[in-house]
Amino acid sequence: MSDAATKRATRSRWLLLAPALAVLVFAASGPLLIVLIYSFLTPGDYGGVEWNLSWDAWFSVIMEQDFFTDEIGFADAHLSIFWRSIKLSLMTALLTFIFGFPTAYFIATRPKEKRDIWMLLIIIPFWTNLLIRTFAIMELIRAEGTVNSALLALGIIDEPIQMLFTEFAILLGMAYVYLPLMVLPIYASLERFDFTLVEAGYDLYATRWRVLRKVIFPLAKPGVIAGSILVFVPSLGAYVTPRVLGGGKQLMLGNLIELQFGAGRNWPLGAALSLTLLAIVMVALILYVRAAGNEEVRHG
Amino acid sequence: MAKGFDIRRQTGFATVAMACFVILYLPIVLLVVYSFNAGTSVAIWEGFSWRWYQTAWQNEQVQAATIRSLVIASWATVIATSCAVLAALATTRQGTFRGYTFVFAMINQPLMVPEIVTAVALLIFFAMIKVATGYTGLFYLIIAHSAFCIPFAYMPIRARLQGMDLSLEQAAMDLYGTPWRVFRRVTLPQLWPGILAGAMLAFVISLDDVVITEFVKSAGQDTLPTYMLGQLRRVVTPEVNAISTALLAISVVLVIAFFFLSRNKK
Numbered sequence A: 001m002s003d004a005a006t007k008r009a010t011r012s013r014w015l016l017l018a019p020a021l022a023v024l025v026f027a028a029s030g031p032l033l034i035v036l037i038y039s040f041l042t043p044g045d046y047g048g049v050e051w052n053l054s055w056d057a058w059f060s061v062i063m064e065q066d067f068f069t070d071e072i073g074f075a076d077a078h079l080s081i082f083w084r085s086i087k088l089s090l091m092t093a094l095l096t097f098i099f100g101f102p103t104a105y106f107i108a109t110r111p112k113e114k115r116d117i118w119m120l121l122i123i124i125p126f127w128t129n130l131l132i133r134t135f136a137i138m139e140l141i142r143a144e145g146t147v148n149s150a151l152l153a154l155g156i157i158d159e160p161i162q163m164l165f166t167e168f169a170i171l172l173g174m175a176y177v178y179l180p181l182m183v184l185p186i187y188a189s190l191e192r193f194d195f196t197l198v199e200a201g202y203d204l205y206a207t208r209w210r211v212l213r214k215v216i217f218p219l220a221k222p223g224v225i226a227g228s229i230l231v232f233v234p235s236l237g238a239y240v241t242p243r244v245l246g247g248g249k250q251l252m253l254g255n256l257i258e259l260q261f262g263a264g265r266n267w268p269l270g271a272a273l274s275l276t277l278l279a280i281v282m283v284a285l286i287l288y289v290r291a292a293g294n295e296e297v298r299h300g
Numbered sequence B: 001m002a003k004g005f006d007i008r009r010q011t012g013f014a015t016v017a018m019a020c021f022v023i024l025y026l027p028i029v030l031l032v033v034y035s036f037n038a039g040t041s042v043a044i045w046e047g048f049s050w051r052w053y054q055t056a057w058q059n060e061q062v063q064a065a066t067i068r069s070l071v072i073a074s075w076a077t078v079i080a081t082s083c084a085v086l087a088a089l090a091t092t093r094q095g096t097f098r099g100y101t102f103v104f105a106m107i108n109q110p111l112m113v114p115e116i117v118t119a120v121a122l123l124i125f126f127a128m129i130k131v132a133t134g135y136t137g138l139f140y141l142i143i144a145h146s147a148f149c150i151p152f153a154y155m156p157i158r159a160r161l162q163g164m165d166l167s168l169e170q171a172a173m174d175l176y177g178t179p180w181r182v183f184r185r186v187t188l189p190q191l192w193p194g195i196l197a198g199a200m201l202a203f204v205i206s207l208d209d210v211v212i213t214e215f216v217k218s219a220g221q222d223t224l225p226t227y228m229l230g231q232l233r234r235v236v237t238p239e240v241n242a243i244s245t246a247l248l249a250i251s252v253v254l255v256i257a258f259f260f261l262s263r264n265k266k
Helices: A003-038 A058-060 A076-108 A112-128 A130-142 A145-153 A167-191 A196-203 A208-236 A240-246 A253-261 A267-299 B014-033 B051-058 B062-093 B098-113 B113-134 B139-162 B168-176 B179-208 B212-215 B224-231 B238-264
Strands: A063-065 A072-073
Touching: A003 A267, A003 B098, A003 B113, A003 B139, A003 B168, A058 A063, A058 A072, A058 A076, A058 A196, A076 A167, A076 A208, A076 A253, A076 B014, A112 A167, A112 B014, A112 B238, A130 A145, A130 A167, A130 A253, A130 B014, A130 B238, A167 A208, A167 A240, A167 B014, A196 A208, A196 B212, A208 A267, A208 B224, A240 A253, A240 B098, A240 B224, A253 A267, A253 B113, A253 B212, A267 B098, A267 B168, B014 B238, B051 B062, B051 B238, B062 B098, B062 B139, B062 B168, B113 B139, B113 B212, B139 B179, B139 B212, B139 B238, B168 B179, B179 B224, B179 B238, B212 B224, B224 B238
Parallel strands: none
Antiparallel strands: A063 A072
16 A cells, blocks of 8 residues: 555544544543542542642542541551452352353353353343342342242241341342353353363263363363453442442442542542552453463463 | 263253353342232232332333433434444454554443443543533433443444455445445445444443443433432332333343344354
């Protein structure tokens, strides 16, 4: 191609990209920069900010200064919320793996023409409203909900078990809403699996468990890693599920952030907490890209 | 190998898979069933009735929220899909180019950045604009929804474009078709299923959004999901089930349509 033609192609390409980039800069990336600026300001009395440069917001993400003694220590309230968010997100990834792996394997071993229909059954809940699915879990486990009513009717328990507004409820809800995100990538890695490898394993007198552990699992590993990240990332930033199922008692990071923009009236702290969450998510994504890259090198 | 020994079978996997499907659908099925409950409970069955659908239908707040949801989703779908078509044309079938990684990261940003972070960012940014201009209309919600719908509209359109044969367009250009004519008469007709699929995903995603809407909306701008979120704080009646069922029905129909639309191309 001549120089002029290349230039023309470049210009028309960026013209075509312009509308999408404009919308994204205006309502997705651009505002993130403002969050960064806000995290270095001081809070206004009624929300908003005062334009004074300050490190206070970043300081109070994990530290606090005692009001009376000026002693500096860790902010236990924040740390416990960070810990709960990370713990529940890891547990969600584990739980969805325990249920998702056999399910993906089951679908991948169905006859070819039926796999799509099975996958559709996984995809439909994924594309239905997250709030509605969370609400469905809420109705199931509330004091006068289906599970407690059934247990009471059967005489197994005398009074309803408190399940709603506990960490268990949040874990259950997140595992329920994010399960498809685990099944999809594992299925993708198992779909093209060559079962003659399994046959070879059995010919060499391997047990089923050994074949699963030494043949199937290593080859499904990229899918498992992808699934774990896909579940971990939205769980960490979850807002709706802990709000509905945790009931304001069991806060996660998303709720702590919201609090700063509502009753807390500390926008700079909310901004700093948001960026902290973003940083953790980015680290997880980079680790994933690295891991996926390594896998490719090893198998390629 | 002995007959009946299925090398693919793993003990217990089928059972877990079946349990998974039951777990996935049971809560939703119960939610739908109780939307038809004659009583006020969402757990004790008192007979069939349409009562809660009528209640929801006549609830003015629900009516307003429904219309608002549909208006926002329609605008967001049109804007996001148009942007996605142009962006897909610019980023496929020509190899990589300088800035490709940047463009790719920009388009996929709404998928990578946690929704709560974007929500907070938009709250701050739009609060500044609201103060500066005094305008508090639906535009903020429409543009916010458009942004996070772009990657969802972009994916199926790009996939469709990648699968298309360039030679038809080249033939049209050899026959002195202008770029616009070639696009309209050759590219667009082939691309149509991808555009439709992308638009449907964008619509569903916009219709279901809670977090960003909750943070961006001004007073009295509830959409159906944020209205429901507000209701969950009170005593829940099957009215919420009825609204949920209606929303579910829309999503399920669109997703199944999308599924068959994108399957046909293979």
